[in-house]
Amino acid sequence: MIQIAIAGSSDEKPLKKAERKAREFARELGKYKDEVALLTGGRGGIMRIVSEEFRKAGGL
Numbered sequence: 001m002i003q004i005a006i007a008g009s010s011d012e013k014p015l016k017k018a019e020r021k022a023r024e025f026a027r028e029l030g031k032y033k034d035e036v037a038l039l040t041g042g043r044g045g046i047m048r049i050v051s052e053e054f055r056k057a058g059g060l
Helices: 016-030 045-056
Strands: 002-006 036-040
Touching: 002 045, 016 036, 016 045, 036 045
Parallel strands: 002 036
Antiparallel strands: none
């Protein structure tokens, strides 16, 4: 299993462009959910967005 770590802003109101790109990235990563474990701080902002999107795709 490949571990991928995301570090990003915990700002609760990230830039719209950053939010869009984070969601797109997590959805793409979700295609490999059986091969990838996602690691984030998960507190808020970009890390929360990526974690939520990846989880929606069935990832860990």
